[in-house]
Amino acid sequence: MEILVCVKRVPDTAENEFELNAEGNDLDRDDLVYSVNEWDNYAVEEAIRIVDNLGGSITVVTVGDDEAEEVLRREMAMGANNGVLLSDDAFEGSDGRGIATLLKAEVETGNYDLILTGAQADEGAGQVGGMLAAMLDYPYASLVNKIEPGEGKIKVGREIEGGNQEMNEIELPCVLSIQTGINEPRYVGIRGIRKVAGVEIPVKGAGDLGVDAGSVGEAGAKTKRVDYFVPDPGDGAEMLDGDTDEIIEKLIEKLKAKGGL
Amino acid sequence: MTRIFAYVPFKNGVTDDVALEYPDAAKKIDAGASLTAVVTGHGADLDNVADALTKTYSEVIKIDNEALAYPNAEIVRKALTHVIPADAIVLVPHDTFGMDLAPGLSIKLDSAYAADVVDFEGMDGATLKLIRQELGGAVSTHVTCDAASGAVITIRPGTFAPADEEGASGTVVDKSGEAGDLSAKRTFLEVVEAEVGDVDITKSDVLVSIGRGIEDEDNIEMAQDLADAMGGVVACSRPIVDAKWLEKSRQVGTSGQTVKPKIYMAMGISGSFQHMGGIKGNPFIVAVNKNPKAPIFQVADVGIVEDILDFMPELQEAIEDL
Ligand SMILES: Cc1cc2nc3c(=O)[nH]c(=O)nc-3n(C[C@H](O)[C@H](O)[C@H](O)COP(=O)(O)OP(=O)(O)OC[C@H]3O[C@@H](n4cnc5c(N)ncnc54)[C@H](O)[C@@H]3O)c2cc1C
Ligand SMILES: Cc1cc2nc3c(=O)[nH]c(=O)nc-3n(C[C@H](O)[C@H](O)[C@H](O)COP(=O)(O)OP(=O)(O)OC[C@H]3O[C@@H](n4cnc5c(N)ncnc54)[C@H](O)[C@@H]3O)c2cc1C
Numbered sequence: 001m002e003i004l005v006c007v008k009r010v011p012d013t014a015e016n017e018f019e020l021n022a023e024g025n026d027l028d029r030d031d032l033v034y035s036v037n038e039w040d041n042y043a044v045e046e047a048i049r050i051v052d053n054l055g056g057s058i059t060v061v062t063v064g065d066d067e068a069e070e071v072l073r074r075e076m077a078m079g080a081n082n083g084v085l086l087s088d089d090a091f092e093g094s095d096g097r098g099i100a101t102l103l104k105a106e107v108e109t110g111n112y113d114l115i116l117t118g119a120q121a122d123e124g125a126g127q128v129g130g131m132l133a134a135m136l137d138y139p140y141a142s143l144v145n146k147i148e149p150g151e152g153k154i155k156v157g158r159e160i161e162g163g164n165q166e167m168n169e170i171e172l173p174c175v176l177s178i179q180t181g182i183n184e185p186r187y188v189g190i191r192g193i194r195k196v197a198g199v200e201i202p203v204k205g206a207g208d209l210g211v212d213a214g215s216v217g218e219a220g221a222k223t224k225r226v227d228y229f230v231p232d233p234g235d236g237a238e239m240l241d242g243d244t245d246e247i248i249e250k251l252i253e254k255l256k257a258k259g260g261l
Numbered sequence: 262m263t264r265i266f267a268y269v270p271f272k273n274g275v276t277d278d279v280a281l282e283y284p285d286a287a288k289k290i291d292a293g294a295s296l297t298a299v300v301t302g303h304g305a306d307l308d309n310v311a312d313a314l315t316k317t318y319s320e321v322i323k324i325d326n327e328a329l330a331y332p333n334a335e336i337v338r339k340a341l342t343h344v345i346p347a348d349a350i351v352l353v354p355h356d357t358f359g360m361d362l363a364p365g366l367s368i369k370l371d372s373a374y375a376a377d378v379v380d381f382e383g384m385d386g387a388t389l390k391l392i393r394q395e396l397g398g399a400v401s402t403h404v405t406c407d408a409a410s411g412a413v414i415t416i417r418p419g420t421f422a423p424a425d426e427e428g429a430s431g432t433v434v435d436k437s438g439e440a441g442d443l444s445a446k447r448t449f450l451e452v453v454e455a456e457v458g459d460v461d462i463t464k465s466d467v468l469v470s471i472g473r474g475i476e477d478e479d480n481i482e483m484a485q486d487l488a489d490a491m492g493g494v495v496a497c498s499r500p501i502v503d504a505k506w507l508e509k510s511r512q513v514g515t516s517g518q519t520v521k522p523k524i525y526m527a528m529g530i531s532g533s534f535q536h537m538g539g540i541k542g543n544p545f546i547v548a549v550n551k552n553p554k555a556p557i558f559q560v561a562d563v564g565i566v567e568d569i570l571d572f573m574p575e576l577q578e579a580i581e582d583l
Pocket of ligand 2: 057529532534
């Protein structure tokens with residue numbers, strides 16, 4: 001099976017406290033720690049397992065700037081065979097549709113049976129996979145937590161409300177968005193990253209992809225992010241302060257009052 | 262005039278709660294807009310649901326076809342693209358069905374797309390202004406959406422005020438004949454129910470719920486000890502189940518259990534809406550998190566900025582000393 005996995009470089013929510021910049025219109029991105037989107041690691045792991053069983057190869061692709069190359073290398077250290085970076089000034093400010101348009105162009109340069117994305121990324125939209133499938137006229141299943149490969153068709157489980165699983169049969173080629181928990185992604189050590197440090201990663205721009213620059217980037221975006229803000233914590237939690245003993249004393253009073261002790 | 266079409270899912274003849282939340286969302290988009298409910302399905306269930314919706318909506322479109330008996334997103338999408346005008350605003354819930362349907366629908370309708378919207382700030386000409394969250398709720402963003410050639414929007418379930426008026430006496434419009442070709446490359450087979458675990462977290466009044474902040478499988482014992490001291494049980498967020506540290510039946514959230522405890526102790530949990538969506542009945546929520554900006558502090562009753570690995574044993578001791 002020829003598999004394409006789409007991956008995104010995102011700020012790591014576990015490693016960062018998010019602050020706004022001085023203008024208050026964007027995150028203060030200077031000191032942010034980035035990593036590969038959590039969901040995408042599950043997608044790459046799943047691709048590796050399929051190829052281990054059935055043969056084939058895995059390509060990882062991302063739309064981003066020069067720094068996005070590091071996530072491709074990480075996924076190649078995991079076991080992906082090839083990486084492709086889609087990068088061009090004209091891609092900046094793309095909305096989900098713009099990203100999907102670029103990925104579609106890349107899909108059409110290859111001969112992929114299966115295209116995997118994460119179920120969602122840092123922006124919580126979960127949009128790129130479904131858009132890409134619709135643009136390609138491929139069938140799509142979101143939130144996939146089980147894949148049983150077969151000939152020309154595969155069986156997939158979708159995680160639905162309450163943790164129930166909806167089983168479907170889907171024709172190849174198709175696009176699947178992968179939900180966490182489908183597998184346990186392997187650990188990538190420094191040595192693995194070093195091994196792929198020298199591998200050439202092709203960079204493709206609008207011209208290489210044959211994409212009209214006006215259909216992507218800010219020019220093509222129908223949705224635009226105006227600014228970031230942090231909601232007023234005014235009606236949020238009552239914060240208990242003091243040293244730990246004082247906090248515990250106050251907490252126990254409250255728990256008693258609420259019938260919790 | 263803005264035309265809004267709200268897709269209403271239903272199961273076993275009962276409409277999704279979002280059916281009552283759409284009118285508030287629609288009013289915030291454009292108070293002068295027309296609002297039409299759209300339901301797809303097959304047979305008596307569909308007819309009943311369509312009739313019931315006329316109490317809330319002045320117009321209800323129904324599309325009846327055997328192929329729509331189970332809501333396969335690919336087939337629903339095909340039906341909707343034939344029935345909904347291309348310049349309309351389409352509302353869909355941001356749940357596992359909406360995530361399956363809506364992105365592709367926006368492409369086929371050639372409309373703008375905005376996902377998991379939590380609030381609207383109205384239309385400015387053809388530009389819709391809305392609010393959504395990023396980074397698991399840590400930050401919010403204002404977004405503009407060019408709706409001149411339509412927009413598909415998923416709204417966060419439970420965020421808009423449910424309508425209580427049952428005042429409308431709308432009409433059902435049958436558009437089954439316009440649904441077009443409903444063949445699909447994806448076929449629904451069956452639903453496999455989630456496994457039942459050893460511990461039933463839905464029965465406990467006190468839940469000590471751990472998230473990724475527990476850091477290591479060995480630390481779960483601390484939470485168990487605290488839960489024992491409080492007479493409660495240990496529950497968790499999704500990453501703990503993904504890591505296979507606890508069984509799935511302990512997971513609280515939209516893709517896990519719905520719980521109704523009296524006390525919910527959220528330990529090292531950031532407060533994503535999928536997690537909070539599983540907590541009902543307005544319990545007393547205590548959040549302990551080492552990040553003072555963790556989004557859970559916006560929804561908890563009491564917040565404590567501490568390292569849970571230090572805090573849990575100390576709290577346990579203090580409770581045992583009572
Ligand atoms: C500086 C900056 C400015 C931006 N401005 C805007 C703007 O004005 N309007 C707007 O709508 N958006 C804007 N974006 C958002 C950006 O274009 C998003 O990447 C896009 O919306 C898709 O990401 P998502 O998180 O919504 O993906 P989701 O759909 O949630 O991600 C699901 C999956 O899609 C795949 N995927 C997502 N993104 C990529 C990618 N880049 N490369 C490869 N695969 C990917 C991954 O497999 C991922 O797991 C901006 C981003 C940045 C950094
Ligand atoms: C379709 C779908 C369904 C989902 N369903 C669910 C669901 O049912 N249930 C669910 O939980 N999630 C669900 N999720 C995942 C959800 O989006 C979040 O990713 C998840 O809830 C995050 O879990 P968390 O809060 O434990 O981890 P994180 O978001 O990583 O938060 C960890 C928190 O711990 C804090 N912390 C770290 N170390 C410490 C320490 N030592 N002491 C104190 N605090 C510490 C950090 O500051 C952070 O706030 C779903 C996602 C999708 C896409």
